[in-house]
Amino acid sequence: MSSFVMPKIFKSLFFQVVVALAVGIAFGVGYPDTAVQMKPLGDGFIKLIKMLVPVIVFCVVVQGISAAGDLSKVGRVGIRSLLYFEIVTTIALVFGIALAYYFQPGAGMNIDPKTLDAKVLSGFSQTAAQVAGGGVSEFLMKLIPSTLVGAFSSGDVLQVLIVSIMFGCAVSLCGERAKPVVEFVERVNEIIFKMMNFVVRLAPIGVFGAIAFTVGKYGIGSLKQLGGLVALFYLAVVLFVVVVLGTIMRISGFSLFKLLAYLREELMIVLGTAAGDSVLPQTMRKLELLGIKRSTVGLVIPTGYSFNLDAFSIYLTLAAVFIAQATNTPLATGDLLAILGVALLTSKGAHGVPGSAIVVLAATLAAIPAIPAIGLVLILSVDWFIGIARALGNYVGNCVATVVVASWEGDLDHAQARRILNGEIDPSVESLRANPVDADAPVAGLQTL
Numbered sequence: 001m002s003s004f005v006m007p008k009i010f011k012s013l014f015f016q017v018v019v020a021l022a023v024g025i026a027f028g029v030g031y032p033d034t035a036v037q038m039k040p041l042g043d044g045f046i047k048l049i050k051m052l053v054p055v056i057v058f059c060v061v062v063q064g065i066s067a068a069g070d071l072s073k074v075g076r077v078g079i080r081s082l083l084y085f086e087i088v089t090t091i092a093l094v095f096g097i098a099l100a101y102y103f104q105p106g107a108g109m110n111i112d113p114k115t116l117d118a119k120v121l122s123g124f125s126q127t128a129a130q131v132a133g134g135g136v137s138e139f140l141m142k143l144i145p146s147t148l149v150g151a152f153s154s155g156d157v158l159q160v161l162i163v164s165i166m167f168g169c170a171v172s173l174c175g176e177r178a179k180p181v182v183e184f185v186e187r188v189n190e191i192i193f194k195m196m197n198f199v200v201r202l203a204p205i206g207v208f209g210a211i212a213f214t215v216g217k218y219g220i221g222s223l224k225q226l227g228g229l230v231a232l233f234y235l236a237v238v239l240f241v242v243v244v245l246g247t248i249m250r251i252s253g254f255s256l257f258k259l260l261a262y263l264r265e266e267l268m269i270v271l272g273t274a275a276g277d278s279v280l281p282q283t284m285r286k287l288e289l290l291g292i293k294r295s296t297v298g299l300v301i302p303t304g305y306s307f308n309l310d311a312f313s314i315y316l317t318l319a320a321v322f323i324a325q326a327t328n329t330p331l332a333t334g335d336l337l338a339i340l341g342v343a344l345l346t347s348k349g350a351h352g353v354p355g356s357a358i359v360v361l362a363a364t365l366a367a368i369p370a371i372p373a374i375g376l377v378l379i380l381s382v383d384w385f386i387g388i389a390r391a392l393g394n395y396v397g398n399c400v401a402t403v404v405v406a407s408w409e410g411d412l413d414h415a416q417a418r419r420i421l422n423g424e425i426d427p428s429v430e431s432l433r434a435n436p437v438d439a440d441a442p443v444a445g446l447q448t449l
Helices: 013-030 032-036 039-068 071-103 118-132 135-142 150-154 157-200 203-218 227-251 256-262 264-273 276-289 294-307 310-326 333-346 356-366 373-380 383-409 414-421 429-434
Strands: none
Touching: 013 032, 013 203, 013 264, 032 203, 039 150, 039 157, 039 203, 039 276, 039 294, 071 157, 071 227, 071 294, 071 310, 071 333, 071 383, 150 157, 157 276, 157 294, 203 264, 227 256, 227 310, 227 383, 256 264, 256 383, 256 414, 264 276, 264 383, 276 294, 276 383, 294 383, 310 333, 310 356, 310 373, 310 383, 356 373
């Protein structure tokens, strides 16, 4: 009797996540009370991911800087990355305002701010004040952790990034004497990626829990009241990704849609969990496999998670204008410029703020007295749904940014990238061993693919 062989598609993480999404939706519709209790499955998966992210960022950045060797190159990549981030996120901020004024999603709601319940925002007020208070100087001070270990315990990616860059530069300056330290970091990185591989295999469970909870609590028809805003935001993200990011990719010589197909498993996990953290390590490995040097991936991706939040930027300006329209608050040109200026600051480092979307939006509105901050209550009920598109847009934006900066810097093997995106090379560990990408990107840890 021949033994049963499981079809390859059943072993695919992409297929498993799609099934988990479908089952979670069905479970939420059929058993809403029980589905609400599935929330810990999604929360637990995200916590496991966030537990490992600080160490992964540290190891990858240190390895990237040490592999680059020349600190001037590290600085050049960093400056070019930040320049790209600022240009694209500014476009996203303006895009959000333009769509809000064209479609008028809040017009006609005629909400009296005095009738809104301020109690539901009490949990965000203190954090929002901390984010908004102090201006640029306070923001810069928050980049510095209280202690070296404190950066890792807080989970603030920006603080971890500062420590990682300083450590990596110091290691690079020490030369051969620091070689044992670099080797130790590489071995730690390999172990952490093994751990992350265990966690990633739990993605279908996490996706099921998150989707079941959402559908069970809010229902399929929960978007009815604010459906216009949600639909407009999804449209905004799609247009921005296809038109703006698609054009940027085309200028760099690649197809955006082929890149999205290459990252389909990661996109499905982000879709189900509404969190880009859940795919950080395997995304970095896939970009290395694409032909991008590890040094560039290690610098651009972690920095982008805090500075290159394209969809989040759209959300800030779109939501701010929506609240103004819904509460019949007129906005002058000065108010719009203030929204842009404040959002440029508050959106940076949002990744490390608990409940970042509402908190950072509250911080933005706190600096613009013309708009009643209590209007945030209108956004709360649909924030999770908006968060799905927000996470997807941010994720795609960071992947595109890495390809563009690498191409700009000459750290991308265009021939290798085209072969993989066209399906000529199987993106697997075995294939990479037979077709090595570059000397500074060893295959250790690629089992997460």
